[in-house]
Amino acid sequence: MIKNEYHHGNLKEEFLKIAFDFILKDDVENLTLKVLSDATGTSRSAIYRHFVSKDALIEMMIFKGFEEFGNAISPLLKNQQKLLVDRFYLSAKTYIEFAMQNPNLYRLLFGKKYAHIRDTIINIQDEECSGFSALKAAIEEGQRSGILKKEDSFQRTILIWSSLHGLSSLLIDGFMDINNIHTELYDKMFQDMLDTFTAKKIKLLSSIPFINDMIHPAK
Amino acid sequence: MIKNEYHHGNLKEEFLKIAFDFILKDDVENLTLKVLSDATGTSRSAIYRHFVSKDALIEMMIFKGFEEFGNAISPLLKNQQKLLVDRFYLSAKTYIEFAMQNPNLYRLLFGKKYAHIRDTIINIQDEECSGFSALKAAIEEGQRSGILKKEDSFQRTILIWSSLHGLSSLLIDGFMDINNIHTELYDKMFQDMLDTFTAKKIKLLSSIPFINDMIHPAK
DNA sequence: AATTTTATGTTAACATTGTTAACATTTAAA
DNA sequence: TTTAAATGTTAACAATGTTAACATAAAATT
Numbered sequence: 001m002i003k004n005e006y007h008h009g010n011l012k013e014e015f016l017k018i019a020f021d022f023i024l025k026d027d028v029e030n031l032t033l034k035v036l037s038d039a040t041g042t043s044r045s046a047i048y049r050h051f052v053s054k055d056a057l058i059e060m061m062i063f064k065g066f067e068e069f070g071n072a073i074s075p076l077l078k079n080q081q082k083l084l085v086d087r088f089y090l091s092a093k094t095y096i097e098f099a100m101q102n103p104n105l106y107r108l109l110f111g112k113k114y115a116h117i118r119d120t121i122i123n124i125q126d127e128e129c130s131g132f133s134a135l136k137a138a139i140e141e142g143q144r145s146g147i148l149k150k151e152d153s154f155q156r157t158i159l160i161w162s163s164l165h166g167l168s169s170l171l172i173d174g175f176m177d178i179n180n181i182h183t184e185l186y187d188k189m190f191q192d193m194l195d196t197f198t199a200k201k202i203k204l205l206s207s208i209p210f211i212n213d214m215i216h217p218a219k
Numbered sequence: 220m221i222k223n224e225y226h227h228g229n230l231k232e233e234f235l236k237i238a239f240d241f242i243l244k245d246d247v248e249n250l251t252l253k254v255l256s257d258a259t260g261t262s263r264s265a266i267y268r269h270f271v272s273k274d275a276l277i278e279m280m281i282f283k284g285f286e287e288f289g290n291a292i293s294p295l296l297k298n299q300q301k302l303l304v305d306r307f308y309l310s311a312k313t314y315i316e317f318a319m320q321n322p323n324l325y326r327l328l329f330g331k332k333y334a335h336i337r338d339t340i341i342n343i344q345d346e347e348c349s350g351f352s353a354l355k356a357a358i359e360e361g362q363r364s365g366i367l368k369k370e371d372s373f374q375r376t377i378l379i380w381s382s383l384h385g386l387s388s389l390l391i392d393g394f395m396d397i398n399n400i401h402t403e404l405y406d407k408m409f410q411d412m413l414d415t416f417t418a419k420k421i422k423l424l425s426s427i428p429f430i431n432d433m434i435h436p437a438k
Numbered sequence: 439a440a441t442t443t444t445a446t447g448t449t450a451a452c453a454t455t456g457t458t459a460a461c462a463t464t465t466a467a468a
Numbered sequence: 469t470t471t472a473a474a475t476g477t478t479a480a481c482a483a484t485g486t487t488a489a490c491a492t493a494a495a496a497t498t
Contacts, residue, residue: 008446008447011446011447027331029332032483032484032485033484033485033486034483034484042447042448043447043448043449044484044485044486045447045448045449045485045486045487046446046447046448048486048487049445049446049447050446053485053486054485054486107331110392110394111392112246112326112391112392112393113248115392115393115394118394119393119394124394124395125395125396155400155403155404155407158386158389158395158397158404159386159404159407159408159411161385161389162382162385162386162388162389162404162408163381163382163385164385165385165388165389166380166381166382166383166384166385166386166388167377167378167381167385169381169384169385169388170377170380170381170384172331173329173330173331173334174331174334174338175329175334175337175338175343176343176344176377177344178377181374184374185374185377185378188374188378189378189381192378192411192415195414195415196411196414196415227475227476230475230476251454251455251456252455252456252457253454253455261476261477262476262477262478263455263456263457264456264457264458264476264477264478265475265476265477267457267458268474268475268476269475272456272457273456273457
């Protein structure tokens, strides 16, 4: 417990913790080595004993960030206890809420700036990290059970994802004053999705009242 | 024509030209003052006689960028010579192609990094620069004429735009290998739009064969 | 237990960045 | 012709990521 003056004990973990705390409030582009050294009471070059470069720390953040993101989304899509339509709704809602609650992390994960790093450590399409494969699997499940229109599932996954990504970006990059109506917006977006990718409006016993209203519009 | 050695003549315009040339090939984040001074054969601080800061140059780029962008999109939506459905299709196609052909400019205009600058010079919602108001007007036109479902036109505009923005971002931020199918993707996305925002599939004499196929599916 | 090696820290220096101050020269105005 | 304004240069700043040379604590080896 008692830390000696010179060796810190667990600097690497602490650097990461401080970095994640930082991007809760500010963009990664403002995360400097000085911020990290000041917060740990070390020198500006101490980080080089734990990461080969600043980018290596960013890389670790991206890796852990996708872990967190994937864990928030994928289980919702895989939960066989719930109706498919409910899973779609909840995962879409969670996606957008994740972006809104962690805008700087979301941009770090899906933005262009660190794309070169991201692409060396993960494959968004194939792995669990992004929820992409889980979404695609859910779509295919729906197609098999006849709820969803039979079409290219990869393309459909991309289009759903691009809607989520687009709305998330609009919300967090703040070039429109739409935060006050964000709930309405993604409910409406979700309704659009159902309209487009369901073969026909099947009677689904959804556990979410809102969904039933959408599928069986009140007369 | 003959330029003296000391005074350059038209440095301000030349700086802007070089900057725009630069982002045809590289991201704004790599556009340094050294790049600009080297390209003009001036010193690194010469730019300060024409712009109060680097951000002021970026600001000018954003302003001109939106001018270019708006000029590419708005006229397509306003062209009363064409059917509404064709205008939607062409403007959506043009939007995505603009992003793909000018990815660095697109990110400069719509990204977060320079949002603070953008928001001091333009209002995306109210002006012509982004095509937003033209899109909203077109939607309202469609609602009046009965082609489009009557609903909150602002929200519908946001949702259409978020789809365009989302797909554009996915295409240009390159975290998926989907460039090879980008035409299919936005055709499909456009079909989705029609499915969702048309009240019913009305017989529209579109001048684009593809559109007619979508609206009157081949039996 | 003593010595050596490894891990982990520091300080000092680099080049690159945007920026400013002090100075120089050319053009325009008085 | 003289003065003022516009537009250029050079030299220096602090902040950035990074590296080299050095220092110290902990672990491994003898």
